[in-house]
Each structure stands twice: as structure tokens, then as C-alpha cells.
Amino acid sequence: MEIIGKKFYQRFPDKVARDLLGKLLVRKLDKNLLVGKIVETEAYFDRHDPASRAAVSEKWHKKMLRDVGKTFIYMVHNNWLLNIIAHKKQDAGAVLIRAVEPLKGTELMKKFRNADKLEFLTNGPGKLTQAFKIDKTFDNIPVYVEKSPLIIARTKEEENFEIIEAFRIGVKKDLSEPMRFYISGNKFVSKK
DNA sequence: AGGAAGATCTACT
DNA sequence: GTAGATCTTCCTA
Helix, strand or coil: CEECCHHHHCCCHHHHHHHHCCCEEEEEECCEEEEEEEEEEEEECCCCCCCCHHHCCHHHHHHHCCCCCEEEEEEECCEEEEEEECCCCCCCCEEEEEEEEEEECHHHHHHHHCCCCHHHCCCCHHHHHHHCCCCHHHCCCECCCCCCCEEEEECCCCCCCCEEEECCCCCCCCCCCCCEEEECCCCCCCCC
């Protein structure tokens, strides 16, 4: 397991969203490790993207302008959603982590989620933050720094998979291009 | 004060 | 598979 450097996030959000598939989301919790493989993401852009927080208000726009590789967390319908800031230069942008495949620490995840079935533990943006015990206090932490409580890493051997493109879920006004990406055939994807 | 929001759960047809 | 209720935060009037 090798932590991913900051530069990785200094690209267009859709690029980063694609490349985050198959990577590991690692949550350090006391002596325990919670690990999940990222299987579904969505890209959000600057103010021209009507579904982006950046388009809502200047306050949100500012948050999305911050340094790449940091978390960006907000609540929707009583769910905390986990994003990673990703953009080029002065643009605002972020990648929403929509689903992961539970790999390690699944017993704790079941406890936090109050659910038993593996496939319902982390197959949605609000579900995975519950399973990983992520909330507002995890806002603005760098996922490229070894000592952070939440990091993103790559596996030793790159596996092969097909990436499916689709339109984003739940957004009222979407862009003309599909900005949701997921691993083909993976059963932990929130919605086929 | 009111309503919308990048969702989830439940209870049904 | 899908409709409806429901959790909180923040924006707009």
C-alpha cells in the first residue's frame, strides 16, 4: 500500500474521478484500520456546473477553491458526503466518493451502520461516511499525508477493470457530459 | 419563515 | 421497483 501524492489531485476533476477508481480509502481509527476500494465517483466543477456547491454561494465556492488533495465534507438530507478537492490552477472542483467495496474492518463498519449485509454497508455516499465514521470534523484534512486519519493509497498491483460513464445521480440540473464513473460489474456500486 | 438539497429507509404496489 | 416520509444545514425572502 502506497500513499498517493498531492500532485495526483492537481488535474481536472473528471480525470481524478476516473483515476480514483480502484484506489484505497483508508480510515485510521484508534488501533483499527478501515479499508475500502473506491468503486464509484462523481466529478464536480466550478460555478458553471449547476450541480456543484461552487454554484450555490460564494461561501461554498471558496471552500471548493482550497488546496487540492484535501477533504471537502458537507451534508445533504442528513448525510455527510465525502469529497476530495481536485482542480487545476484557480478553478474550484472536487470529486465525490460515492461508493467503496469494504475490504478491512468490516465488523466495525457493520456496527457503525447497524447493518449486516456486506453489500449495503458502503454502496452509497451517505452510507460510506457512516461506515467509516466520517463527519464534519473530517473536513479539510489532506489525504496525501501519512499521519492523517483519512488517506488514499494505491494497491501494489494495478488490477484491470472497465470504467462505465453515466450521468450523476440525484442532481437537478446536470451537465451535458456524463460525470459519474464506476467499475463495471462491481456489486458495491450504488446504482447500475 | 420556508424550502431545497449530490440521500436513505421503509412499506408497499 | 418505486413512492413517500424523514433526518439537518444553509440559502433566500
